[in-house]
Every structure is written in C-alpha cells, then in structure tokens.
Amino acid sequence: MDTREIAQVRRFNRVVTQAVGALDQSYLERGRPLGEARLLFEIGADGAEARALRARLGLDAGYLSRLLRSLEAQGLIEVVPGRPDARRRRASATTTGRAEIAAYDALSDRLAASLLAPLDPARRARLVAAMGEVERLLSAAAVEIAPEPPASAEAQWCLGSYFRELADRFEGGFDPAADRSAPAADLAPPNGLFILARLGGEPVGCGALKRIDDATGEIKRVWTAPPARGLGLARRILDRLEAEAGRMGFAVLRLDTNKALTEAHALYLKAGYREIGRFNDNPYAHRWFEKRLAG
Amino acid sequence: MDTREIAQVRRFNRVVTQAVGALDQSYLERGRPLGEARLLFEIGADGAEARALRARLGLDAGYLSRLLRSLEAQGLIEVVPGRPDARRRRASATTTGRAEIAAYDALSDRLAASLLAPLDPARRARLVAAMGEVERLLSAAAVEIAPEPPASAEAQWCLGSYFRELADRFEGGFDPAADRSAPAADLAPPNGLFILARLGGEPVGCGALKRIDDATGEIKRVWTAPPARGLGLARRILDRLEAEAGRMGFAVLRLDTNKALTEAHALYLKAGYREIGRFNDNPYAHRWFEKRLAG
DNA sequence: TCCATTCTCTGACTTTAGTCAGATTCTTTG
DNA sequence: CAAAGAATCTGACTAAAGTCAGAGAATGGA
Numbered sequence: 001m002d003t004r005e006i007a008q009v010r011r012f013n014r015v016v017t018q019a020v021g022a023l024d025q026s027y028l029e030r031g032r033p034l035g036e037a038r039l040l041f042e043i044g045a046d047g048a049e050a051r052a053l054r055a056r057l058g059l060d061a062g063y064l065s066r067l068l069r070s071l072e073a074q075g076l077i078e079v080v081p082g083r084p085d086a087r088r089r090r091a092s093a094t095t096t097g098r099a100e101i102a103a104y105d106a107l108s109d110r111l112a113a114s115l116l117a118p119l120d121p122a123r124r125a126r127l128v129a130a131m132g133e134v135e136r137l138l139s140a141a142a143v144e145i146a147p148e149p150p151a152s153a154e155a156q157w158c159l160g161s162y163f164r165e166l167a168d169r170f171e172g173g174f175d176p177a178a179d180r181s182a183p184a185a186d187l188a189p190p191n192g193l194f195i196l197a198r199l200g201g202e203p204v205g206c207g208a209l210k211r212i213d214d215a216t217g218e219i220k221r222v223w224t225a226p227p228a229r230g231l232g233l234a235r236r237i238l239d240r241l242e243a244e245a246g247r248m249g250f251a252v253l254r255l256d257t258n259k260a261l262t263e264a265h266a267l268y269l270k271a272g273y274r275e276i277g278r279f280n281d282n283p284y285a286h287r288w289f290e291k292r293l294a295g
Numbered sequence: 296m297d298t299r300e301i302a303q304v305r306r307f308n309r310v311v312t313q314a315v316g317a318l319d320q321s322y323l324e325r326g327r328p329l330g331e332a333r334l335l336f337e338i339g340a341d342g343a344e345a346r347a348l349r350a351r352l353g354l355d356a357g358y359l360s361r362l363l364r365s366l367e368a369q370g371l372i373e374v375v376p377g378r379p380d381a382r383r384r385r386a387s388a389t390t391t392g393r394a395e396i397a398a399y400d401a402l403s404d405r406l407a408a409s410l411l412a413p414l415d416p417a418r419r420a421r422l423v424a425a426m427g428e429v430e431r432l433l434s435a436a437a438v439e440i441a442p443e444p445p446a447s448a449e450a451q452w453c454l455g456s457y458f459r460e461l462a463d464r465f466e467g468g469f470d471p472a473a474d475r476s477a478p479a480a481d482l483a484p485p486n487g488l489f490i491l492a493r494l495g496g497e498p499v500g501c502g503a504l505k506r507i508d509d510a511t512g513e514i515k516r517v518w519t520a521p522p523a524r525g526l527g528l529a530r531r532i533l534d535r536l537e538a539e540a541g542r543m544g545f546a547v548l549r550l551d552t553n554k555a556l557t558e559a560h561a562l563y564l565k566a567g568y569r570e571i572g573r574f575n576d577n578p579y580a581h582r583w584f585e586k587r588l589a590g
Numbered sequence: 591t592c593c594a595t596t597c598t599c600t601g602a603c604t605t606t607a608g609t610c611a612g613a614t615t616c617t618t619t620g
Numbered sequence: 621c622a623a624a625g626a627a628t629c630t631g632a633c634t635a636a637a638g639t640c641a642g643a644g645a646a647t648g649g650a
Contacts, residue, residue: 001408005423009407012426013315018495019433020308020315033606050628063608065629087616087627112304113296118436120527127436128300130428131307137422138314141413200313232415328636345598358638360599382597382646 012134023111030103039067040076040097041104047092049082055201076100139199140231145240148196150187150208155194158206162223169260170284186210187220193244194221197233204228207237209245217250222264234264238271246293253293256285307429318406325398334362335392336399338372342387345374350496371395434494435526440535443491445482445503450489453501457518464555465579481505482515488539489516492528499523502532504540512545517559529559533566541588548588551580 027037042053054064068091071077076097082088093101116124148155166174187194187208197205205224209217219241224233245253255273257264265287273289280288322332337348349359363386366372371392377383388396411419443450461469482489482503492500500519504512514536519528540548550568552559560582568584575583 001411005411005419006404006407008423008427008430009410010403012430013318013403013407015430015433015437016311017315017319019437020312023308024312035607060607060609061628062610062630069629081616085617085627089628108305108308109301112301112308115304115433115436116296116300118438118531119432120530123432123435123527124300126428127432128303130425130432132303133421133425134429135303135307135310137414137418137425138310138410140418141410141422142310142314143413232418235415236413330637355638355640356598357600357640364599376646380597380647384598 019115023108023115026107026111027104029107030100036067036070037104039064040071040093040101043071043077043091043093043097043101045093045098045101047090050079050089050091053091071097136231140228140233143197143199143204143228143231143233143236145195145197145236147244148194148206150194152196154198154203155196155206158196158203158223158225159221161225162206162221165223166258166284170258171260174284192217193241193248195237195240195244197224197228197237199228205233205237207241209241209248209250211248211250212254214249215251217245217248217253219253219255234267235271238267242291242293251293252290254279254288254290256280256282256288258284259286314410318403318410321402321406322399324402325395331362331365332399334359335366335371335388335396338366338386338388338392338396340388340393340396342385344377345384345386348386366392431526435523435528438492438494438499438523438526438528438531440490440492440531442539443489443501445489447491449493449498450491450501453491453498453518453520454516456520457501457516460518461553461579465553466555469579487512488536488543490532490535490539492519492523492532494523500528500532502536504536504543504545506543506545507549509544510546512540512543512548514548514550529562530566533562537586537588546588547585549574549583549585551575551577551583553579554581 024034027034030037032040038057039053039059042048042056050064050068053059054061057064059067068077068079071091072079075094077091077093079089079091082090116127119127150156150159163174163176186192187210192208192210194208195206196203197207203225205228206221207219207223208221210220212218219238222234222237222241224237242253253273254276255268256279257268268289271291273291276288276290278285278288279290319329322329325332327335333352334348334354337343337351345359345363348354349356352359354362363372363374366386367374370389372386372388374384374386377385411422414422445451445454458469481487482505487503487505489503490501491498492502498520500523501516502514502518503516505515507513514533517529517532517536519532537548548568549571550563551574552563563584566586568586571583571585573580573583574585
C-alpha cells in the first residue's frame with residue numbers, strides 16, 4: 001500500500017482521536033463513569049436486550065450484569081426477563097432514565113456543534129461532506145464477509161429481503177416457491193456455500209455457491225442491502241465467492257440473471273464474466289454468464 | 296446550527312471511534328499498558344521535556360513521573376535534568392527504546408493499512424482524500440485564539456516569522472528596525488492588544504491592535520503560519536480583533552498594507568473595509584483601509 | 591543571601607475497567 | 621421428564637488509571 005496513503009490515515013487518526021476523544025471525556029460531566037454512561041446511552045429510549053448490549057459494546061457478561069445493576073440502583077433502568085425467552089433479559093429506561101439519556105443526547109449535540117462552530121459556513125459544509133464520505137467508506141471497509149449456515153436467522157433475513165426485492169423488480173413478479181433452483185441444503189457444504197456480509201454484527205448482504213458438477217459451480221443469491229449499496233460490496237462478495245469456489249475445486253463458474261437487474265449485468269461483465277447461452281431452465285432468467293477461474 | 300450537520304458529525308464520531316478505537320487497543324499487543332505505550336510513542340526518537348509530555352497527554356505530574364520511572368526501569372528511556380533549567384527534566388529514548396518506538400510505529404502503519412485494505416483502489420483514494428479534508432478542517436476548527444503578551448517567546452516567534460516573510464515579499468525588502476510603527480509596548484493593554492492563534496499549543500498565527508486615538512484603533516501584524524493557510528484563520532483573527540476593539544471602545548479601525556500582499560487586500564475588502572487615503576507615514580504602506588464598527 | 595516560585599518526585603490513596611470460575615435460572619431436545 | 625445447553629448473575633479477584641498532599645531540588649528576583 002502507498003506510504004503516502006498510510007501517512008494520511010495516521011495523521012487523520014491523530015487529529016480525530018483528539019477531537020472525538022474530548023467528546024468522550026465530556027460524558028464524565030454528568031458524574032457517571034464512562035462505561036455506565038455508554039451503556040445507558042446504548043440502551044436508549046427503546047430499551048435493548050442484554051445480549052445485544054454485550055455484542056455492541058464488547059463487554060464481559062459478568063461486567064455487563066454489574067453495570068446494569070448499578071444503573072438499576074440509580075433508578076435509570078429496569079431489567080426484566082424477556083419474552084418469549086426469559087433468559088434473555090431486557091433492559092429499558094425508566095422515566096428518569098429517559099431524561100438522563102436525553103441529557104447525554106443534548107451533550108453530544110452540543111459537542112458536535114462545538115466542533116463545527118469555529119468554521120465559516122462554507123468550510124463547515126465541506127467538513128460535514130468529507131465526514132459523510134469518511135463515515136460511509138470506513139463503514140464499507142468495516143464490513144466482514146464470512147461463511148454462514150444458509151438456515152440461520154440472518155441468512156434467512158437476507159434471502160427474504162432479496163426475494164421481496166426480486167418480486168418488486170421482476171416484470172412478472174417473483175415467487176420464491178416457484179424457484180426450486182437453490183434449496184438451502186444445496187447452498188451448504190459439501191455441495192455449496194453461503195456467505196454473509198456483516199456490518200457491526202448486522203447482516204448487510206449475502207451470496208452463495210452451488211455445485212453443478214465437479215468442475216462447475218453456480219453463483220446464486222448475490223445481494224446487498226439497500227443502505228449498503230454503492231460501496232463495492234457486491235464486488236467483494238463476488239470476489240470472495242470466487243476464492244471459495246477455487247478452494248472447492250471448481251474451475252468454472254456460471255450464473256444467470258433477470259433482465260431487470262441491470263446493475264448486476266454491469267458487475268458480472270466488469271468482473272470478467274462472458275455471456276453464454278442458456279444453461280438451465282430457470283423461468284426467471286434472461287441472460288447467462290460464465291467465467292473460467294484462474295489458477 | 297443545522298440539525299442535519301450535527302447528525303452527520305455524530306454518525307461520523309460513532310463510526311470513527313469504532314475504527315480508530317480498535318487501532319488503539321492494538322497497542323496493547325506489545326504487552327505494555329496503553330498509558331505507557333502512548334507516552335513512549337510521544338517521547339519519540341528525539342526525546343521530549345516532561346513538561347511538554349504532560350501538556351500534550353494531559354497527565355497529572357505525579358502520574359507522569361511514575362510512568363517515566365516505569366519506562367526507565369524497562370530500559371527504554373533515560374530521564375536527565377534539562378539545560379539550562381535543571382528542573383525541566385528531559386526524557387529521551389535509549390537504543391532499546393528507539394527500537395520499541397519503531398515497533399509501535401510499524402504497528403500503526405499496519406493498522407492504518409488494514410483500514411484501507413478491504414477497499415478497491417478508487418474508493419481507497421476517495422477515503423484518503425476525504426480523510427485529508429477532515430483532518431485539515433478539524434485542525435482549523437481546533438485553533439484557539441487568545442490574547443497574549445507581545446513580549447512572550449511565542450509572540451516573538453510569530454512576529455519574527457512575519458517580518459522574515461515581509462522581507463521576502465516586499466519589493467525593496469523589509470527592515471524591522473525601520474518599522475517603528477508598533478513597538479511591543481503599544482500592542483499591550485491599555486493601549487493595544489496582541490492575540491495569538493494556537494493549534495495544539497503551537498503558535499500558528501497572530502494579530503494586534505494599536506491605539507490611534509480614543510475612538511480609533513489600528514490593525515497590525517495579522518499573520519498566518521504557512522502550513523495553516525487556506526483555513527480561514529486570518530479572517531478569524533480579524534474578527535476577533537474587531538470584537539476586542541469594540542470592547543476597548545474603538546468605533547473605527549484602520550490599517551495599511553503593502554501592494555505585495557494581495558491576499559490581504561482581498562481579505563480586508565471582504566471583511567467590509569473600504570479604501571481611504573494615506574493616514575500615516577509608514578514607508579512600507581501602499582494602501583490604507585478603514586472600517587466603522589457596528590454597535 | 592533569602593524567599594517565593596516552579597517543577598518534579600514519592601507515598602498513600604480511590605475509582606474504573608475488566609477477568610474468571612462457578613452458581614442459578616430458564617429453554618430446548620431427545 | 622431428564623439432560624444438555626444458553627443466558628445471566630455473583631463473588632473474588634487484578635491491573636490500569638488517575639488523584640492529592642506534601643517533600644525536595646533548582647531557579648529567579650528582591
């Protein structure tokens with residue numbers, strides 16, 4: 001990687017840690033340790049499950065339990081057994097708690113404003129725009145792609161969203177039940193593979209491989225959640241699928257697409273796929289592609 | 296301030312704290328607490344005075360002393376009485392220490408690279424560019440402007456740099472000794488005021504006010520350090536001088552400039568100054584301006 | 591020279607953050 | 621319904637970070 005790029009990232013880190021770090025410190029103003037403040041803020045007005053809090057803040061189960069107890073003792077939250085699963089406890093803010101959260105919220109607003117305040121409107125607008133760009137691209141870089149059982153709740157959520165989108169966009173609609181081309185079992189080892197893209201634990205995209213014969217695999221279910229589009233995620237999913245396909249011994253990858261999915265055509269062509277004749281009887285397919293894997 | 300701008304800043308903070316925070320944690324990899332690691336890194340290959348370290352890291356004197364002792368015990372640094380003032384102790388890295396610093400440096404590089412790694416080259420370039428913009432503008436916003444005794448070392452550094460620049464740019468050069476228009480005493484209360492702009496403690500610009508008569512002040516010595524140009528700093532200095540002038544009871548401000556300083560002309564015109572006839576006998580001045588203060 | 595001031599050091603603390611090994615409670619599965 | 625597994629809780633720790641008061645050295649100015 002370019003030395004100058006790295007140097008820029010490091011300068012950025014330095015400046016931003018200072019600016020944003022000051023913000024963090026200010027949470028102490030309300031006389032509560034940072035850990036508790038962050039937790040309360042994370043619980044928010046809507047409440048949250050202990051499990052989710054642990055994942056989001058990266059806390060030890062014992063430590064979280066203690067923090068919750070402390071917030072409860074301060075009368076800011078109450079923790080009740082969850083439903084339907086009583087083991088998963090749910091924390092939600094009391095009225096006092098909500099007021100306190102609002103106070104932290106106002107504090108955050110004030111501090112964000114104080115970052116911008118010294119700048120004139122034109123520079124302020126430029127800063128905000130650049131922050132948006134950084135935020136979006138850093139998020140993109142933080143997306144993690146990993147194999148996932150196709151039957152998992154998150155995989156199913158992606159597939160469901162994907163199917164709904166197809167139903168929306170295909171001329172004649174789309175009926176998942178009519179698409180017998182890739183039942184979940186075909187997308188799990190040893191015959192296939194399902195991969196999931198996650199951002200901060202939340203699913204934001206997926207893709208799958210399915211065996212056609214020993215040398216040939218098929219790409220299926222490549223999808224990106226709408227808020228994560230424009231970040232090159234589909235391409236990363238495709239690249240990952242190709243790498244996994246190589247590992248699984250496939251020399252050739254095929255796929256089909258519907259004519260409504262124009263951005264998919266562009267993606268596949270750019271990734272080195274060439275159009276071929278119909279190789280399956282998928283009723284929703286209009287175009288078919290193939291790529292010979294290198295190595 | 297615009298709600299949407301604030302919301303964007305807060306989203307930015309959230310994402311960046313995550314990304315950069317992970318980076319911070321990685322400093323622990325070398326088996327040394329974060330505080331010590333940061334301190335060692337801050338001492339750097341060139342060494343630093345205890346005083347400066349305390350200021351930069353915001354540490355308690357006792358705490359710093361303990362941290363230094365610990366690094367010393369590890370053979371990474373040595374702390375010796377400073378010269379000429381033996382109270383101001385100076386820490387510098389030993390050979391072992393320098394190697395350790397280099398290791399932290401390499402770690403930082405690796406982690407910066409890992410932020411960029413998942414992105415394709417085009418998006419990577421966009422991210423780096425946006426980071427540059429954010430870094431620069433956040434720095435600009437972090438500049439603090441405050442009154443300063445004109446005789447202080449930092450004020451003198453600014454004036455020295457300013458005079459050197461004038462000597463460079465004026466057609467016939469510039470001789471500070473020949474400019475009797477604003478001796479230091481005239482730029483301090485009650486007759487005047489000197490203000491200094493600082494970024495992270497370092498001076499990056501200055502400006503001054505001088506009394507002409509009870510109702511009239513003169514703007515002098517408005518200067519921005521070259522690395523801080525393009526950030527609207529001169530305008531902020533000017534605005535601050537005007538505010539202070541109002542507080543000092545001046546109703547009118549005047550100033551003169553040399554024809555070589557074209558950017559200064561633009562600044563003054565934009566700030567509402569109008570050109571007037573010669574009001575002094577400054578041999579270096581070619582144009583004269585005046586502004587009536589509001590309120 | 592003396593005295594106030596500046597800077598650092600030391601000892602004695604406290605608070606925060608975090609870890610880990612069971613114990614407890616609830617749910618799911620055979 | 622028993623057993624296994626999941627989620628949380630409790631108690632007993634440790635390490636890191638930070639605070640504060642006072643002591644001690646060095647300096648600058650009267």
